[in-house]
Amino acid sequence: MSSLNIEIRPITPPEVPAIASLAREIWQASYPGIITQEQIDFMLEQRYGHERLYDDLEDAHKWLDQAIHDGRRVGFAFSELYKGEFKLDKLYIHPDVQRRGVGGQLIAHVAERARKQGYPCVILQVNKRNVKAINSYMKYGFSVRETMVDDIGRGYVMDDFVMEKKL
Numbered sequence: 747m748s749s750l751n752i753e754i755r756p757i758t759p760p761e762v763p764a765i766a767s768l769a770r771e772i773w774q775a776s777y778p779g780i781i782t783q784e785q786i787d788f789m790l791e792q793r794y795g796h797e798r799l800y801d802d803l804e805d806a807h808k809w810l811d812q813a814i815h816d817g818r819r820v821g822f823a824f825s826e827l828y829k830g831e832f833k834l835d836k837l838y839i840h841p842d843v844q845r846r847g848v849g850g851q852l853i854a855h856v857a858e859r860a861r862k863q864g865y866p867c868v869i870l871q872v873n874k875r876n877v878k879a880i881n882s883y884m885k886y887g888f889s890v891r892e893t894m895v896d897d898i899g900r901g902y903v904m905d906d907f908v909m910e911k912k913l
């Protein structure tokens with residue numbers, strides 16, 4: 747299918763509830779089979795609670811971008827400075843429009859921001875079992891740097907690859 751024309755623009759506070767529900771919709775379509783429903787609910791609450799998102803928007807070291815196609819919000823990418831590196835922290839595209847280049851365009855946007863700020867690479871963390879995402883990151887120039895098991899509280903862990911794309 748042809749690549750989708752999108753506009754990328756910053757998320758604003760009134761859009762927080764819409765981002766939280768888009769996240770839930772995409773997570774429900776993507777993560778069953780990779781993590782348990784309980785872990786999905788816990789992580790959504792931890793990362794996409796409205797207060798948490800309002801805080802993220804006020805953080806000078808975080809950038810929250812969304813992709814709009816034909817007036818419809820189809821995905822988002824969060825990036826941030828993390829332990830001295832530039833990190834793509836979240837990348838989520840609605841299942842209706844996956845595999846049409848939206849993820850690639852958001853990655854390019856974030857990579858350009860990192861490059862302008864003088865960072866040598868963009869890093870990210872991805873669940874080791876999320877083959878679809880790992881494939882797309884490899885397509886866009888990321889490779890695995892290390893593995894990481896992160897304790898995220900309440901007995902849950904993230905069993906991840908850290909990937910890096912040189913700029």
Ligand SMILES: CC(C)(COP(=O)(O)OP(=O)(O)OC[C@H]1O[C@@H](n2cnc3c(N)ncnc32)[C@H](O)[C@@H]1OP(=O)(O)O)[C@@H](O)C(=O)NCCC(=O)NCCS
Pocket residue numbers: 772776837838839840843844845846847848849850851871872873876877878879880881882883885
């Ligand atoms: C992973 C994700 C961000 C990629 O965004 P996207 O807009 O679908 O990706 P693009 O169209 O730019 O790139 C497509 C590439 O991704 C990979 N990919 C995407 N969907 C895939 C699928 N269903 N099966 C296999 N590979 C897939 C392929 O490498 C594909 O390249 P190809 O079409 O040339 O084979 C998106 O699929 C998504 O949001 N997935 C669910 C949530 C998620 O896992 N996010 C990442 C968390 S770390």
